[in-house]
Structures are given as structure tokens and as C-alpha cells.
Amino acid sequence: xxxxxxxxxxxGQVPEDARRGSALYRGKEALAAKVRGHDEWLPAEAVRCANxxxxxxxxxxxxxxxxxLDRTLLLEPRQRRGGPPSRYDRAAFCKLLRTGVDAASIVIxxxxxxxxxxxxxxxxxxxxxxxxxxxx
Amino acid sequence: xxxxxxxSRRSFLQAAVTAPxxxxxxxxxxxxxxxxxxxxxxxxxxxTLLQLxxxxxxxxxxxxxxxxxxxxxEAAIFExxxxxxxxMAKRGLQLLSLSNDPQNDTPKALAAWRRRFHAGPNWIAAAxxxxxxxxxxxxxxxxxxxxxxxxxxxxVDREGRLVWRTFELPRPEEIAEILQKM
Numbered sequence: 001x002x003x004x005x006x007x008x009x010x011x012g013q014v015p016e017d018a019r020r021g022s023a024l025y026r027g028k029e030a031l032a033a034k035v036r037g038h039d040e041w042l043p044a045e046a047v048r049c050a051n052x053x054x055x056x057x058x059x060x061x062x063x064x065x066x067x068x069l070d071r072t073l074l075l076e077p078r079q080r081r082g083g084p085p086s087r088y089d090r091a092a093f094c095k096l097l098r099t100g101v102d103a104a105s106i107v108i109x110x111x112x113x114x115x116x117x118x119x120x121x122x123x124x125x126x127x128x129x130x131x132x133x134x135x136x
Numbered sequence: 137x138x139x140x141x142x143x144s145r146r147s148f149l150q151a152a153v154t155a156p157x158x159x160x161x162x163x164x165x166x167x168x169x170x171x172x173x174x175x176x177x178x179x180x181x182x183x184t185l186l187q188l189x190x191x192x193x194x195x196x197x198x199x200x201x202x203x204x205x206x207x208x209x210e211a212a213i214f215e216x217x218x219x220x221x222x223x224m225a226k227r228g229l230q231l232l233s234l235s236n237d238p239q240n241d242t243p244k245a246l247a248a249w250r251r252r253f254h255a256g257p258n259w260i261a262a263a264x265x266x267x268x269x270x271x272x273x274x275x276x277x278x279x280x281x282x283x284x285x286x287x288x289x290x291x292v293d294r295e296g297r298l299v300w301r302t303f304e305l306p307r308p309e310e311i312a313e314i315l316q317k318m
Contacts, residue, residue, distance in 0.1 A: 035209060035213075035305050035307075037307060038305075038307050038308075039307075039309075040216055040308065042209060042212050043208070043212055045208060046208035046209050046211075046212050047209075051204045051205055051208065052204070052205045052206075066205065110303075110304050110305055111205070111206050111209070111287060111304065111305060113209070
């Protein structure tokens with residue numbers, strides 16, 4: 001016999017995964033990352049997601065503005081370089097973090113480090129990112 | 137017709153003003169002699185950019201101390217180069233982090249930034265005058281706004297000439313190798 005458990009979140013309650021994702025995103029839990037093509041790991045403070053994706057001054061990665069991560073950016077299909085529309089799912093998001101290749105199979109700016117993330121870290125970051133909506 | 141022409145000319149001029157200055161990487165031929173513009177170092181000492189680099193092979197990066205995005209990564213790269221090249225002074229080598237935010241990057245801010253990244257005596261931080269930024273951006277490349285700058289490393293020979301640009305965020309090993317060959 002199998003028993004399925006169902007947890008209901010109260011209003012305003014943040015899922016555990018998203019809470020951990022927020023800690024990873026802001027560097028409260030360190031992430032391991034390096035510049036693509038480099039051998040050395042970068043200091044944790046240099047690779048916090050929030051450094052670029054949440055900078056109030058309009059952070060830029062080299063010549064490209066770093067987008068604010070949220071459900072619209074990740075889940076809405078969009079065209080890149082004239083290719084077919086693509087959107088992220090968790091697997092595509094994790095692939096981007098680990099390899100620098102985005103959901104449209106385009107290698108993104110080198111200024112974004114590549115991360116050595118465990119599956120649970122990636123799941124937490126994904127949960128956090130798609131739980132945000134900057135339009136609201 | 138005249139309206140659309142003047143509109144397109146205006147658009148062109150606006151684009152020219154805000155367009156990023158992007159340089160390719162590799163050898164620079166002919167080399168570009170760095171200008172004798174005034175700069176102030178983290179210790180408050182004033183000199184010219186040319187004086188600062190003459191007589192030493194220099195790896196130069198652009199940065200600003202309040203930058204949270206690429207600058208901490210650039211600094212980590214220089215920190216690694218510094219570890220790879222002990223005795224830089226004896227070998228006539230140096231690292232230079234040049235601010236593109238001189239309004240905020242006072243000597244005190246530059247000194248704090250150096251401490252944060254464990255810069256040794258042969259890793260200098262300096263800022264130019266605001267009025268010289270455009271000239272420097274033309275040489276070293278920049279993006280379309282003040283929060284943007286090239287992450288290439290600029291290699292300057294002992295005569296004070298820019299002779300090589302790396303690609304963006306180069307490997308520390310590459311910087312160390314070029315510096316030692318200069």
C-alpha cells in the first residue's frame with residue numbers, strides 16, 4: 001500500500017526549496033563556479049547570482065544587460081537570433097548553469113560563470129526563480 | 137521628407153554617442169602609446185598614466201569599486217596572476233586596475249578595494265580625471281553606459297605602448313605568460 005502525502009502551503013509561506021534557492025541566489029549558501037575555460041574556482045562572493053541579476057543600478061554583463069530572473073523570463077517562449085521560440089524548464093535551466101548553453105542552444109556571454117551545482121541546489125534555484133514575478 | 141531625414145540623422149548621432157566601443161583581441165599594430173593623462177593612485181599619489189606604466193610590463197584592467205558584476209571576477213583573475221608571479225617588482229612587472237568611475241573612486245575607495253582582493257605592492261589601483269574618461273574609453277573600449285566596461289586585459293609594454301588586448305575575462309595563465317614575454 002502506498003501512502004501519498006500532500007502538503008498545503010499557507011498564504012505567504014515559501015516552499016522549502018524556494019527558500020534554499022533564495023539563499024543560494026544571494027550567496028548565503030555558497031556556490032562553486034568558474035569562468036568558462038578557466039581552471040580555478042572563483043571566490044564565492046564573486047559568483048553570487050544576485051551580483052548581476054539583482055543589481056539595482058541596472059547590472060550589465062560586459063555589453064549585455066543581465067536579466068532579472070523570474071517566471072516570465074524563464075517560462076514564456078521567446079525567439080533568439082531568429083530561431084524557433086524556446087523556453088526554460090528545470091533541465092534547461094540547470095544545463096545553462098552548468099555549461100553556459102541556454103534553452104535555445106546558444107552559448108551565453110562568458111561573463112556569466114559556469115556553476116558546479118548539485119541537482120538539489122539547481123532544483124532550489126529553479127523553484128526560487130520561477131516563484132518570482134517582477135511584473136507584479 | 138526633410139523631417140524623416142533629420143530624424144534619421146538625429147538617430148544616427150544618438151547611436152554614435154551611446155554606441156559601445158568594442159575592440160577585438162590580439163596584437164595591436166601599430167602599438168598605441170598611452171596618453172600622459174593625470175591619474176591618482178590608491179595612496180593619493182598623482183602621476184600620469186604614461187609615467188606609471190613606463191619601465192614596466194603592465195597588465196591593465198578596467199573596473200570600478202562599487203561594481204558588483206564582472207569586477208569581482210576581474211579582481212579574482214588578477215589575484216591569481218599575482219600568485220603566479222612572485223617577485224614582480226624584480227622582474228619589472230605590474231598589474232594596474234584602472235577605474236572608469238573617477239567620481240566615486242577616491243584613493244580611499246581604491247585602497248579599500250585593493251585590500252578586499254589582497255593586492256600586493258605591484259598591483260596598483262588608480263583613477264583618471266572625469267574629463268579624460270572618453271579618451272581612455274576610446275583606447276581601452278567600453279560599453280554603452282557608465283556601468284559597463286570592457287573585461288579585456290590590456291597589455292602595455294615597457295615603453296608605455298598598448299601592444300596586446302586579450303579577449304574578455306582571460307585565463308590568469310594567459311596574462312602571466314604574456315607579461316613574462318614582454
